[in-house]
Amino acid sequence: MAVARNEVRTAAATIGFRLLDQTRLATVASELARNVVKYGVRGQLIVQPTHESDGREGLRLIFEDTGPGIPNIEHAMRDGFSTGRGLGKGLPGSKRLVHEFKIESEVGRGTRVTIVRWI
Amino acid sequence: MNLTQRIPILKVGRVLIVPIQFDMDDQTVMSLQESILSELERTGARGVLIDISLLEMVDSFIGRVLSDIAAMARIMDARTVVVGMQPAVAITLVELGLELKGVDTVLNVEEGIKLLRGELDARDDEDEESFFGEMSAIAEQINRT
Numbered sequence: 001m002a003v004a005r006n007e008v009r010t011a012a013a014t015i016g017f018r019l020l021d022q023t024r025l026a027t028v029a030s031e032l033a034r035n036v037v038k039y040g041v042r043g044q045l046i047v048q049p050t051h052e053s054d055g056r057e058g059l060r061l062i063f064e065d066t067g068p069g070i071p072n073i074e075h076a077m078r079d080g081f082s083t084g085r086g087l088g089k090g091l092p093g094s095k096r097l098v099h100e101f102k103i104e105s106e107v108g109r110g111t112r113v114t115i116v117r118w119i
Numbered sequence: 120m121n122l123t124q125r126i127p128i129l130k131v132g133r134v135l136i137v138p139i140q141f142d143m144d145d146q147t148v149m150s151l152q153e154s155i156l157s158e159l160e161r162t163g164a165r166g167v168l169i170d171i172s173l174l175e176m177v178d179s180f181i182g183r184v185l186s187d188i189a190a191m192a193r194i195m196d197a198r199t200v201v202v203g204m205q206p207a208v209a210i211t212l213v214e215l216g217l218e219l220k221g222v223d224t225v226l227n228v229e230e231g232i233k234l235l236r237g238e239l240d241a242r243d244d245e246d247e248e249s250f251f252g253e254m255s256a257i258a259e260q261i262n263r264t
Contacts, residue, residue, distance in 0.1 A: 002144045005176060023176055023207035027215065030178040034145070079216060090179055093215035 004033035004045050008061060011047045015057055017119055024097040025059060025117055031090040032113050036065040043067070050116065058099070058118040069107040077103070126151050128158045134166040134235050135159065135197075136228075140173050148184045155188055159195050165242075166235035167192050170228055172203025182217040189222045198238050199223070202231035 008029035012022045029045070036043035043065035050060045070076045079092045091113075095101040100116035126147070129136045135158055143151070155167060169185065171177065177185075189199035200223045204212075212219070225231045 002142050005142060009175070020207040020210060023205075023211050024214070026176045027178050027211050030176060030180075031215075034178075034180065093179060093217070096214050096216070097211065 001030055001033045001037060004029045007045070007047060008059075011049065012059055015049055015059055015119065017059070017117075021117060021119070025061070028094045028097050028115060028117075029061060031094045032061070032063040032115070035090060035111070035113075036063050036067075038067075041066050052118070056118050058116050060114065060116045063113045064110065065112075066110040069109055069111055070103070070105040071107050073103055073105060126154075128154055130158070130162050130164055133164050133239055134168055134232065135162070135164045136168050136170070138170045138173075142175060143181065145180055148181055152184055152188050152191075156191055156195065159192060159197050165197050165239050167197055167199040168228065168231045168235060169199065169201045170203050170231075171201060171208075172205065172227070174208065175205070177204070177208050177212055177217075179215060179217060182212060182215075182219055185222055186220050193221070198235060200225055200231045200234055202226065202228050 005026045009022050009026040012025045017025065033045060036045070043063070046060075046062040046064070048060040048062065049057070051057045077092050077095070091103070094113075094115065098115040098117045100114070102114045103111065104114075105111040126137060126139055126143075129138075135155065137151070137155060139151075158164065159167070167188070169188070174181075185201060189201075192199045201219070202225050204224060223234065225234055
């Protein structure tokens with residue numbers, strides 16, 4: 001997780017994100033990587049510099065795990081909902097820190113969370 | 120525990136000072152919580168000052184543990200103050216929806232020590248007053264008999 005945070009912060013800095021956005025992205029990486037480590041039997045984080053058609057640059061992060069999956073995404077996205085020892089802030093909180101947030105999950109197969117933050 | 124990840128806990132007067140100097144993984148955060156509580160017991164310190172000025176990120180887990188440490192320390196009769204949070208960290212914490220419930224935060228170590236010292240002195244005065252109050256009540260009882 002510490003690795004994920006550093007990796008993401010470095011990537012964000014390279015693209016030219018200001019300090020506040022670097023912090024936001026590193027925090028999101030920490031929250032979502034924790035889910036991967038906690039629930040995923042095997043997981044990965046893909047760090048992808050990206051840009052829109054108008055040339056605006058951004059960073060896309062994809063968190064994939066082969067964990068139990070999320071039966072009810074709507075519940076999982078609610079503030080304060082938690083299955084573990086967390087505060088239930090991880091998913092909904094992370095969504096507030098980025099511009100795009102997509103979560104796909106299949107029970108028994110795994111979960112993929114994709115986020116983008118634009119500069 | 121990885122020894123390179125050990126966070127020092129210094130006792131200065133009646134205060135434990137905990138300078139967090141690097142990004143912590145969950146394991147380190149949990150063992151820090153334990154170490155602080157056992158140091159409180161061992162030293163009888165009455166205050167805990169946690170310096171997070173070098174922390175570049177506080178996520179929901181670290182935030183929760185900071186709140187827990189403050190709550191547990193309070194039960195052990197000690198006050199906790201968190202000092203030096205970077206502005207970007209504060210903004211991100213609030214956006215994340217964390218309030219660090221029950222944790223006093225101040226800008227720097229100096230302010231933190233001032234706050235704790237004020238608290239401890241005030242409590243000493245109270246203790247003294249109630250002590251003398253009790254003593255005079257006892258004396259009165261004795262005089263009456």
